[in-house]
Amino acid sequence: MSAGELATPFRQRAGGAMKDAFLQEALTIATTKFIGLRREAFEGFPEGEALRDQARAIKEATLQQLDRHLETLIGNVERLGGHVHYAATPAEARSIIVDIARRTGAKMAVKSKSMATEEIHLNEALKEAGITPVETDLGEYIIQLAHERPSHIIAPAIHKTKGQVAELFSRELKRPAEADPEALTRIARGELREKFLQAELGITGANFAVADTGTVVLVTNEGNGRMVTSLPRVHVAVIGVEKVVPSLTDLMVFLAILAKSATGQKLSVYTSLIQGPRRAGEFEGPEEFHLVLLDGGRIAQIGGPLREALSCLRCGACLNVCPVYRQIGGHAYGYTYPGPIGILLTAMLEGAPAVKDLAHASTLCGACVDACPVRIDIPRMLIDLRREVDEKRIAPWTERVAFKLLARLLQHPPLYRFAARAGRVLQRPFASDGRISRLPLFFGEWTRTRDLPLVAPRTFQERWASDKDLRT
Amino acid sequence: MTTKAEFLGRIREQMQRTPGRFAASSAKRPEHPAAEAETIRRELAERWPETLDAFRREFESVGGVFHKVASVDAVPAVVSRIAREHEARELVAWHSAALGADLGPALAARGLDVHQMPDAEPIGVAERERLRAIAARADLGLTGVDLAIAETGTLVLVSGAGRPRSTSLLPPCHIAVFDRTALVESLRQVGVVLEAWHGDGAAPAAGAVINFITGPSRTADIELTLALGVHGPKEVHAIFVEQGIGG
Amino acid sequence: MTGRRASLMVTCLGDLFFPEVGISIVRLLRKLGVAVDVPADQTCCGLPLFNSGYHSEAAAVARRTVTLFGDSQHVVVPSGSCAWMVKHEYPGLLAEAGLEREAEKLAARTYEFSQFLVGVLGVTEFTSAVPGRVTYHDSCHLLRGLHESQSPRTLLGKLRGAELVPLPGADECCGFGGSFAVRLPEVSSQILAKKVANVEATGADCLVACDAGCLMQMGGGLTRKKSRVRALHLAELLDGDR
Numbered sequence: 001m002s003a004g005e006l007a008t009p010f011r012q013r014a015g016g017a018m019k020d021a022f023l024q025e026a027l028t029i030a031t032t033k034f035i036g037l038r039r040e041a042f043e044g045f046p047e048g049e050a051l052r053d054q055a056r057a058i059k060e061a062t063l064q065q066l067d068r069h070l071e072t073l074i075g076n077v078e079r080l081g082g083h084v085h086y087a088a089t090p091a092e093a094r095s096i097i098v099d100i101a102r103r104t105g106a107k108m109a110v111k112s113k114s115m116a117t118e119e120i121h122l123n124e125a126l127k128e129a130g131i132t133p134v135e136t137d138l139g140e141y142i143i144q145l146a147h148e149r150p151s152h153i154i155a156p157a158i159h160k161t162k163g164q165v166a167e168l169f170s171r172e173l174k175r176p177a178e179a180d181p182e183a184l185t186r187i188a189r190g191e192l193r194e195k196f197l198q199a200e201l202g203i204t205g206a207n208f209a210v211a212d213t214g215t216v217v218l219v220t221n222e223g224n225g226r227m228v229t230s231l232p233r234v235h236v237a238v239i240g241v242e243k244v245v246p247s248l249t250d251l252m253v254f255l256a257i258l259a260k261s262a263t264g265q266k267l268s269v270y271t272s273l274i275q276g277p278r279r280a281g282e283f284e285g286p287e288e289f290h291l292v293l294l295d296g297g298r299i300a301q302i303g304g305p306l307r308e309a310l311s312c313l314r315c316g317a318c319l320n321v322c323p324v325y326r327q328i329g330g331h332a333y334g335y336t337y338p339g340p341i342g343i344l345l346t347a348m349l350e351g352a353p354a355v356k357d358l359a360h361a362s363t364l365c366g367a368c369v370d371a372c373p374v375r376i377d378i379p380r381m382l383i384d385l386r387r388e389v390d391e392k393r394i395a396p397w398t399e400r401v402a403f404k405l406l407a408r409l410l411q412h413p414p415l416y417r418f419a420a421r422a423g424r425v426l427q428r429p430f431a432s433d434g435r436i437s438r439l440p441l442f443f444g445e446w447t448r449t450r451d452l453p454l455v456a457p458r459t460f461q462e463r464w465a466s467d468k469d470l471r472t
Numbered sequence: 473m474t475t476k477a478e479f480l481g482r483i484r485e486q487m488q489r490t491p492g493r494f495a496a497s498s499a500k501r502p503e504h505p506a507a508e509a510e511t512i513r514r515e516l517a518e519r520w521p522e523t524l525d526a527f528r529r530e531f532e533s534v535g536g537v538f539h540k541v542a543s544v545d546a547v548p549a550v551v552s553r554i555a556r557e558h559e560a561r562e563l564v565a566w567h568s569a570a571l572g573a574d575l576g577p578a579l580a581a582r583g584l585d586v587h588q589m590p591d592a593e594p595i596g597v598a599e600r601e602r603l604r605a606i607a608a609r610a611d612l613g614l615t616g617v618d619l620a621i622a623e624t625g626t627l628v629l630v631s632g633a634g635r636p637r638s639t640s641l642l643p644p645c646h647i648a649v650f651d652r653t654a655l656v657e658s659l660r661q662v663g664v665v666l667e668a669w670h671g672d673g674a675a676p677a678a679g680a681v682i683n684f685i686t687g688p689s690r691t692a693d694i695e696l697t698l699a700l701g702v703h704g705p706k707e708v709h710a711i712f713v714e715q716g717i718g719g
Numbered sequence: 720m721t722g723r724r725a726s727l728m729v730t731c732l733g734d735l736f737f738p739e740v741g742i743s744i745v746r747l748l749r750k751l752g753v754a755v756d757v758p759a760d761q762t763c764c765g766l767p768l769f770n771s772g773y774h775s776e777a778a779a780v781a782r783r784t785v786t787l788f789g790d791s792q793h794v795v796v797p798s799g800s801c802a803w804m805v806k807h808e809y810p811g812l813l814a815e816a817g818l819e820r821e822a823e824k825l826a827a828r829t830y831e832f833s834q835f836l837v838g839v840l841g842v843t844e845f846t847s848a849v850p851g852r853v854t855y856h857d858s859c860h861l862l863r864g865l866h867e868s869q870s871p872r873t874l875l876g877k878l879r880g881a882e883l884v885p886l887p888g889a890d891e892c893c894g895f896g897g898s899f900a901v902r903l904p905e906v907s908s909q910i911l912a913k914k915v916a917n918v919e920a921t922g923a924d925c926l927v928a929c930d931a932g933c934l935m936q937m938g939g940g941l942t943r944k945k946s947r948v949r950a951l952h953l954a955e956l957l958d959g960d961r
Binding site: 011014015018323324327328360361362363364365366367369370383384385386387388389390391395403404406407409410411413416420423435437442443445446448449450451452453454455456458459460461463464465470 | 729731733734735736737738741742745757759760761762763765767768769770771772773774776777779780783859860863864890891892894895896897898899900901902903904905906907908909910911935936938939940942943
Binding site for chain 2: 030033053061062064066067070084087088138142185193212223226227248249268271275277279280284295299300301303
């Protein structure tokens with residue numbers, strides 16, 4: 001039963017997610033496991049805290065010289081025979097990539113997991129242009145077959161049980177599939193191996209782009225990232241401008257903390273440093289390398305209130321610890337990026353009105369900052385977003401009036417005291433057993449599941465004012 | 473279409489708007505990477521047994537299988553034992569110049585079907601496709617190792633002539649042969665070495681990719697249950713040659 | 720008397736809903752030789768306005784508070800979230816009004832209750848008002864905002880007549896989050912249900928926290944379930960020698 005006509009679409013999606021028993025179990029297991037793995041990894045890693053500070057400082061320093069570092073990166077990529085493209089908007093990025101795909105005559109593109117390509121909705125554009133995109137990361141492959149979007153930044157299919165995956169494989173691949181992760185993995189390996197070997201085009205994102213050397217860095221576990229960047233003739237990497245780091249020395253600082261934050265591993269299985277197309281002497285590797293630099297709202301935040309969010313390493317640690325994400329999962333957020341950082345990224349990419357409800361999808365508990373490898377102060381920026389939503393009058397007028405009234409009350413003690421006396425009177429019909437278990441209208445949002453204490457017969461200040469034995 | 477000038481111009485415009493509120497500094501780069509890398513090498517030469525022990529621990533903890541032999545002549549026996557365990561025969565290998573030793577004959581003598589990768593760029597698409605098919609069919613892939621990182625149990629392989637990427641990627645079993653000269657202790661030291669390679673072009677090979685390999689391919693995408701050998705190898709073996717590989 | 724003076728910042732929730740907490744604090748501090756005063760006409764620290772983004776209104780309330788506590792030697796606050804607001808947000812909020820210095824001075828003199836007992840007074844041994852097992856929940860602002868997880872545990876660990884048992888997920892949010900509790904009540908309630916399950920699994924008689932918001936949320940969930948576990952503020956529990 002959704003709660004009332006005033007419920008927002010987000011609240012309805014959240015409610016639906018909490019009634020999905022499979023999802024609830026999957027979320028509890030996955031997030032609890034990730035939290036434990038991350039904790040263990042950092043417990044055995046005393047240098048970790050200093051490295052996190054260092055990583056944050058590097059990101060900030062890079063932003064302060066971003067144009068210079070990008071110039072260096074571009075120069076190096078071109079020197080190595082690669083091509084650089086500039087996409088101001090998702091539409092432009094799609095158009096650039098589809099153009100490249102058309103020119104290569106590709107019928108099929110194999111993709112390694114890339115949130116940037118999810119963000120720009122690349123797959124639909126490729127399909128429309130007659131090119132079949134094939135997701136090769138197991139989790140992405142699963143959701144592609146299911147026609148869904150990722151529900152977690154690093155484990156896209158975490159909302160699915162093995163039974164659901166088996167059923168999906170049986171249906172879509174027209175072959176029997178056992179509900180066993182290893183058996184399902186073997187099926188995916190077999191299905192995708194052929195695609196890797198046949199595809200003319202490989203599309204990836206990148207975790208980092210090293211300016212000094214023109215290197216793009218892929219951090220993966222399955223091997224599909226290596227396949228996609230070694231076997232097809234053309235490689236396209238799409239990255240947000242904030243992915244650039246100045247040098248290889250800087251890169252090592254991030255590598256030391258990224259996998260630990262995401263999955264508790266010291267390093268992911270494959271970290272690939274790719275410097276342009278294949279070189280003389282190599283018979284494997286792409287002949288063409290294209291780097292697409294994506295703005296999509298990031299550049300405006302260099303000088304904007306969400307600047308700190310540009311440091312995000314896309315590790316997903318904040319999702320795993322967020323009390324809200326843990327209850328509702330990724331799809332309920334309704335946008336490409338879920339969880340705490342997802343709310344900020346959505347504001348960055350879609351504007352403040354898009355997050356008028358999501359900005360409040362947080363208890364401001366701060367668990368995300370604790371877990372973030374680069375210590376992004378997400379709660380602070382959520383409060384700033386709430387402020388923007390209020391000041392731009394995007395919040396409903398009823399809410400704004402209520403808060404202005406509250407503000408008035410809190411600045412005028414006589415009004416405050418009057419409100420207390422009024423509360424005492426108004427609560428009488430609802431009071432029983434020393435508490436309130438039922439309230440009408442909006443206040444019922446609390447009492448549906450929780451009791452409320454009564455406004456005290458005498459407030460503390462009233463007692464202090466009148467009880468002499470209290471004062472001495 | 474947005475031009476480079478427009479793109480960077482927009483960035484510069486935004487950069488003017490804020491000087492940045494937080495502590496900011498890039499990592500301190502080595503001033504003389506080649507010299508520092510040499511120092512690291514010298515110091516490690518003295519404590520390689522401890523480094524090897526640490527490497528073995530980490531490598532095994534990520535699911536790698538470690539072997540130690542006295543000399544490079546003992547390597548083929550280990551490889552053929554692994555092949556027998558897999559009931560496998562087809563092996564694809566880096567070129568002997570890249571491996572540092574010519575193991576082909578000894579491996580063939582033990583009944584393995586050895587395909588050594590060429591170290592000159594083959595002419596023509598047909599030849600490239602033939603080589604790719606071999607790698608895709610092979611049961612075992614034999615490579616050398618450029619760096620073995622003790623901190624994380626990682627094998628670092630640089631691509632290039634005679635050392636294609638697919639050897640350590642397509643076959644379900646990857647066997648890597650190394651000696652004490654590859655050992656490094658930490659990611660920080662790796663950073664110095666990478667800077668040195670980049671700075672004076674003294675990398676082990678001139679290919680476009682440097683792959684860090686930490687154990688067999690894995691995923692936990694289904695119910696966070698671990699499954700190995702998703703797309704890359706299901707098994708990774710590291711054979712340490714105590715007396716050193718090459719001459 | 721020790722010559723120490725403390726002003727009680729009772730907080731809006733404390734004043735209206737939990738006056739017993741304020742009374743326990745006054746009694747406890749007095750017994751420890753601290754002269755206690757309560758500046759008149761207190762309302763709120765402004766956190767509810769701040770968290771929902773009404774910053775100029777929050778600043779106006781902050782300004783009032785800074786003036787009200789201008790003469791205090793120490794300011795003692797029963798809620799971690801209110802103490803955090805004063806210590807961390809007031810200086811920034813009041814910068815525009817030119818009152819940053821005054822706000823910083825107030826921040827430096829403000830303490831959450833358990834921090835005041837352990838860190839300032841150095842007193843850690845009390846008698847429990849409720850005998851039996853107690854378990855402790857870390858309020859988010861106290862834990863992550865004020866970096867305080869030890870003082871309450873020290874006090875509870877040394878409490879005569881009570882046994883402290885650990886709460887699984889003690890550092891996990893209770894789901895209150897201020898207006899969050901009524902903006903996303905289903906999510907808030909599910910978070911609460913998990914917290915209540917953890918609390919009941921400890922076998923404790925009493926759940927202790929240092930924040931009125933957390934106590935409203937968790938207490939409300941426990942009584943709705945007719946749980947035998949009582950939710951109490953730390954001060955009420957320490958006030959055993961009556």
